[in-house]
Amino acid sequence: MKKEFVVIGLGRFGGSIVRELIEQDADVMAIDKDTERVDEYASIATQAVVADTTDEAVLRSLGIRNFEHVIVAIGENIQASILTTLMLKEIGVKKITVKAQNDYHAKVLSKIGADQVVHPERDMGIRIAHNMLSNNVLDYLELSDEHSIAEIQANDKLAGRTLIGLDIRAKYGINIVAIKRDGEILVSPQADMEIELRDVLIIIGSDADINRFEKKVL
Ligand code: ADP
Secondary structure (H helix, E strand, O other), rough: OOOOOHHHHEEEEEEHHHHHHHHHEEEEEEEEHHHHHHHHHHHOOEEEOOOOOOOHHHHHHOOOHHEEEEEOOOOOOHHHHHHHHHHHHHOHHHHHHEOOOOOHHHHHHHHHHHHEEHHHHHHHHHHHHHHHHHHOOEEEEEEEEEEEEEEEEOOOOOOEHHHHHHOOOHOOOOOOEEHHHHHHHEEOOOOOEEEEOOOEEEEEEEEHHHHHHHHHHH
């Protein structure tokens, strides 16, 4: 059976979620209060509906309760985003993901029961900044306030060395969880494995430790 989602708010963020879900063969009900935006998605989404989702009666009439996962991608209108989340919670939606505009917004969303709060602009900003500081940092993903996962392109200092020889865990407190090589992912690499220049290392650790590693080694 196909997975069924609802996406509320068809701006750039919500819109790209709709397109990708459809591309991945899911069913999507796309909702926006703006008719033009809805028209744009009429031929893309499984169903495209004009509705103001801050109105509980409207949400109920659309049968949103029956969908497994709803994402609230309402951008600048924080009040509408919070009210919509509250209504979804009240009608008993199982899983709610919400895009936050800022940290205060995120805090409120968590308090009223959003299952997942995402900060796409902030997270993308962090990734790009790390990539600007070092071209070898391909990606940077925050796990918590203090810990992250980074994807690192191997360089001359790393190539030809074994994991045990580098002793990254003892020296920097970070772990290499996987190595990407030739399109394959080698999970939990052995200590005697030799790093190659084209390898991408996936490392996990505290932000402070990763930053130290970036400065010293990359
Ligand atoms: P982005 O930053 O992702 O481009 P936007 O702020 O442009 O986000 O888009 C948010 C969308 O959410 C807009 O298309 C807007 O019409 C829609 N929206 C805002 N409030 C409501 C609401 N109460 N009900 C339904 N859709 C809404």
